[in-house]
Amino acid sequence: MAGGGVGAVELRSVRVLAFDVYGTLFDLGSLVEAARGVAPDPAGFVAMWRSKQLEYALLLSMMGRYERFRVVTERALRYVSRRLGLGLGEAEMRRLLEAWLRLRPYPDVPRALPGLASRYTVVALTNGDVDMVDELLRGAGVRHHFAAIFSAEEAGVFKPSPRVYGLVARLGVQLWEVALVSSNPWDAAGAANAGLKAVYVNRHGLPPEELDAAPYLVVRDLEELAAALLG
Numbered sequence: 001m002a003g004g005g006v007g008a009v010e011l012r013s014v015r016v017l018a019f020d021v022y023g024t025l026f027d028l029g030s031l032v033e034a035a036r037g038v039a040p041d042p043a044g045f046v047a048m049w050r051s052k053q054l055e056y057a058l059l060l061s062m063m064g065r066y067e068r069f070r071v072v073t074e075r076a077l078r079y080v081s082r083r084l085g086l087g088l089g090e091a092e093m094r095r096l097l098e099a100w101l102r103l104r105p106y107p108d109v110p111r112a113l114p115g116l117a118s119r120y121t122v123v124a125l126t127n128g129d130v131d132m133v134d135e136l137l138r139g140a141g142v143r144h145h146f147a148a149i150f151s152a153e154e155a156g157v158f159k160p161s162p163r164v165y166g167l168v169a170r171l172g173v174q175l176w177e178v179a180l181v182s183s184n185p186w187d188a189a190g191a192a193n194a195g196l197k198a199v200y201v202n203r204h205g206l207p208p209e210e211l212d213a214a215p216y217l218v219v220r221d222l223e224e225l226a227a228a229l230l231g
Helices: 006-010 030-035 042-062 069-083 090-101 108-119 130-139 162-171 185-194 222-230
Strands: 016-019 121-126 148-151 178-182 197-201 217-219
Touching: 016 162, 030 042, 030 090, 042 069, 069 090, 090 130, 108 121, 108 222, 121 130, 121 162, 130 148, 148 162, 162 178, 162 185, 178 185, 185 197, 197 222, 217 222
Parallel strands: 016 121, 016 178, 121 148, 178 197, 197 217
Antiparallel strands: none
């Protein structure tokens, strides 16, 4: 489902758009630039770092434990440094971690958000720490479009736990009145499982996931989402 088809019709009951942040609004490819000079294969380094970060978040959640996203990200970085034999120093570690606060937004994000925020209540729903995400949104000049930032740290568990998606109920809406917009398929599946309407931003043209939690709408980017919802 893409564009203004059946999925867009099914989203007419939506009052809130809850955006994932990392990989949806902000390009993790920005980290590749920060990794140049410290890894022979910067793209591979970043891919392993991100994979280990998500793995640690999932493992902690399954074990009933929680650590802040900043800590999980640092632990993943230290693992990758050892795994690849890079021997990164503390200054290099700090510089790489701070790169998460300076990620570039995708070009469609500042173009599409104003229109979406004029029609819907827009919030962030993220595994990231509130202070990290707040700084990131402010740096990109889009923080004023967001009515709130809902973070996994408030739930003490990471997405795709239903407890994280349930945070949006604090807005006084039913979960079916909320659409989770994410470019992470596991996130879209988690939102659908929790009772939200899922919008999958398929930025890389990937095939559908083999999960019994299909999104209501699939779009290429936020501008296509805006065209579908705003007509």
